[in-house]
Amino acid sequence: MGPEGPSPALIEDGRFFLPGPTEVHASVLQAQSRPLISHRGSEMQALWARLQEGMQGVLGTSRPVWISTSSATAMMEAAVRASGAERVLCLIAGAFSRRFARIAEASGLVVERLEVEPHQAHAPDEVAEWVARVGPDLVTMVHCETSTGVLNPVADLAVAIRRESDALIVADSVSGAGGLPVHPEAWGVDFFLTGSQKALAVPPGLAFGVVSPRFVDRARQNPARGLYLDPLVHLEAQRERGGPMTTPAISCLFALAVQLDRMESEGLEERFKRHRKMQADVTDWMRHLRSSGLEVERVAADPFASPTVSVLRLPPRLDSDAVVRGLAPSGYAVGRGYGEWRDGQIRIGHMGDHTRAGLGGLLEALTPAFRSPGSTA
Amino acid sequence: MGPEGPSPALIEDGRFFLPGPTEVHASVLQAQSRPLISHRGSEMQALWARLQEGMQGVLGTSRPVWISTSSATAMMEAAVRASGAERVLCLIAGAFSRRFARIAEASGLVVERLEVEPHQAHAPDEVAEWVARVGPDLVTMVHCETSTGVLNPVADLAVAIRRESDALIVADSVSGAGGLPVHPEAWGVDFFLTGSQKALAVPPGLAFGVVSPRFVDRARQNPARGLYLDPLVHLEAQRERGGPMTTPAISCLFALAVQLDRMESEGLEERFKRHRKMQADVTDWMRHLRSSGLEVERVAADPFASPTVSVLRLPPRLDSDAVVRGLAPSGYAVGRGYGEWRDGQIRIGHMGDHTRAGLGGLLEALTPAFRSPGSTA
Structure with missing residues (x-):
């Protein structure tokens, strides 16, 4: 609940996690x-x-x-x-x-x-x-x-x-x-x-x-x-x-x-907090993967990590095409790396009206790609 | 019917006759x-x-x-x-x-x-x-x-x-x-x-x-x-x-x-013809008004009249505000004159998906303003 009244319906089951354009309600x-x-x-x-x-x-x-x-x-x-x-x-x-x-x-x-x-x-x-x-x-x-x-x-x-x-x-x-x-x-x-x-x-x-x-x-x-x-x-x-x-x-x-x-119905402060929490959720998910011996890291050093977009470096044997293709059957979309980093990175836009629940679904759908044999260096 | 198949549903009862933005289907x-x-x-x-x-x-x-x-x-x-x-x-x-x-x-x-x-x-x-x-x-x-x-x-x-x-x-x-x-x-x-x-x-x-x-x-x-x-x-x-x-x-x-x-379903040729006919309908309507002793004329000389927008000079005692206000109850909108001609002219955008039927409705709704006592010089 935002401070101004009932929380507006956000996107609880988002699928479109490009770093822009983002999913629109x-x-x-x-x-x-x-x-x-x-x-x-x-x-x-x-x-x-x-x-x-x-x-x-x-x-x-x-x-x-x-x-x-x-x-x-x-x-x-x-x-x-x-x-x-x-x-x-x-x-x-x-x-x-x-x-x-x-x-x-x-x-x-x-x-x-x-x-x-x-x-x-x-x-x-x-x-x-x-x-x-x-x-x-x-x-x-x-x-x-x-x-x-x-x-x-x-x-x-x-x-x-x-x-x-x-x-x-x-x-x-x-x-x-x-x-x-x-x-x-x-x-x-x-x-x-x-x-x-x-x-x-x-x-x-x-x-x-x-x-x-x-x-x-x-x-x-x-x-x-x-x-x-x-x-x-x-x-x-x-x-x-x-x-x-x-x-x-x-x-x-x-x-x-x-x-x-x-x-305004959600409240800007609530909105900003929600973004920070989504960023933290990505951090936690990466930590969890690494604790299972899988390789993944955010490009940005922690103090400078954006609350709206997480760019992840993929393990050497996993490329962004494989990730994007792997997600397609479940309807999820993330961005490939930008320009010269196209193959070795993915970009997750956890911004706008996306929610922790929706992001959680994406991260769950993403996990198998990192677990696949090709991805363990 | 256009040459390519059935004519698409155009706007047969258009109300929004601004010279842009025009009514969109x-x-x-x-x-x-x-x-x-x-x-x-x-x-x-x-x-x-x-x-x-x-x-x-x-x-x-x-x-x-x-x-x-x-x-x-x-x-x-x-x-x-x-x-x-x-x-x-x-x-x-x-x-x-x-x-x-x-x-x-x-x-x-x-x-x-x-x-x-x-x-x-x-x-x-x-x-x-x-x-x-x-x-x-x-x-x-x-x-x-x-x-x-x-x-x-x-x-x-x-x-x-x-x-x-x-x-x-x-x-x-x-x-x-x-x-x-x-x-x-x-x-x-x-x-x-x-x-x-x-x-x-x-x-x-x-x-x-x-x-x-x-x-x-x-x-x-x-x-x-x-x-x-x-x-x-x-x-x-x-x-x-x-x-x-x-x-x-x-x-x-x-x-x-x-x-x-x-x-493409209407056919571009048909579309262009429809615009010319709407222009002619405005000409005929003005002629009809003038034959009843009312004053109205197109700003553009005939050979240069646009098929998409007709700009009409109002009689001296009728201003564009009165026309626009007079139309409002029936839901019709036309443009006032542009810039320095704001008061003394109106602009009818008969373009896009507007039809002769829709334009006919507008012209009928416009007529009383020209007939009103204030408008006879």
Whole structure:
């Protein structure tokens, strides 16, 4: 039971454990079959106000939330391009943090990369040292690296950066926000972003951005911000019209509204606790397997393990295809490793509306693959 | 009956006649309540292939179709930014063609504007003259200007432009494609774009782009194309993976697949004829009103009237609020005039799955407003 009333029906028998898109509750999917409304009328304004208020809660901010019809990659680009920055330091430890560097290069910026091993989080002191040496006007980081399941200490990193520099700080919390507490303002993040299809458990199609006054000031000096990826014009439209600048993915907005009700009904604190417990359940399950002499470990070191996604290193003789194929008859889906780790890792998205009961079912279904002869090194 | 078999159930009693988003058939909306799938698996590849083939048919092209999760405004920006153009000529006759100029300016291009009266289409000779004088490397135009209901002769304009210049040609067919025949290749358009929520009658959230080899060549020389609005990286992902580059609006893709089936079942030719007939029905209705001494006229001159959206000038003493309010009890919705024409015009979107029967109901419901004492000048 959440503190606000009866717990909403979560997904007790989930099967779809990708690290995104995650499984979406039937009632949220069903909201997308509602007839459309005008994107300029009073009904949209009421919906928009509801979404604003709800997303401010989820994103731990009192700032207006830019609700964009796009994937979160577009928000990453918006942060980089609109900022007007010329020299960016990208903190890299996996595929999505690396994408920032690709976007920045494709946008004509000078890019410096601080790469750490993919099982590690970034260390504030090292980051501070790099910032002092490189002199960036923008620093990008990924809060929860979906490719590795590593959680970065965004607040500590931001403090370290600000100690050395007034560079703008961008944090991608795509698989974080909605699954754990986030505080862009208190953390000192200038552009905080996420997407709809991960820990929010809403269908993909929406992305969210929160910008600081500092970001707005810097962006104003950039005359070539474009339109669709310019937070300023969207936030201005929201302020003036109480709605979106262009026609949004209206059906996704309906889904988000239903999901915000459900999240608030469970209570955000309860939701975050549930995610931490699912993470612990994976840890316990791995310990149990290892106590039987089986090999399995989380890529992320314990202090940095994400509560929303666990990336597991497979034993040498077990590959991700075998795991995925082994699960298929029971209807379970997990992700393969990302990119270069495709074969040797699997990724379990225990986020959104998934429950300990549902995750328990998955882990039980996963166990035989690890026990199979091929898997004992 | 369409040539391919039984006519699909269209919307015979439509009420939602906005010029976009338009009314979406219940079966298409319902497709959005399907459980999500991975954006990287074989199911997505099969879906993507289906959408490609279907959209190639609708867009009259054999080129790959960039399916973007965004509004069509993002495609307009993609055309302008990715092209690498420095000097753009914007053909303007309404709000959406003007948006191209705003985007180009916000992207740092030098912008020249050829503006004609909003009831007019652009004249090829005048355009050719401007192209010769201005020397643009990009020309933007809107095929069907949703703010005025004027259809531009894209093919003739493109011929005129090419006579004078090798400027890239961008055509926005947001409320055109899906409602009338389009031929980006035969017309010589280098970047042809549309959105999902107009004549395609799919919920908003998707936009589509078709680029010419000439556009690709020019864009390759632009090192600062970014990522999300770069057609080249998306088309490359489609080629290499048979799917999207980033997580798309999956529920909207489901809706599009169902709608393509329905469109093909009716037959595109039948669909286009139906739109022309709805346009003629509006013409006949206006003629009937005028024969009773009532004032009403289409903004667009007859040869340039769009088959998908009719914008009507109201009598001086009737304003759009009164019309919209008058319709509300019967559940009908039409659009007010766009921007500066908000009060003095209404816009009827007779597009997508709307039928002559449904439109007839709307026109009948509209008639009393024109007959009311306040409306006789």
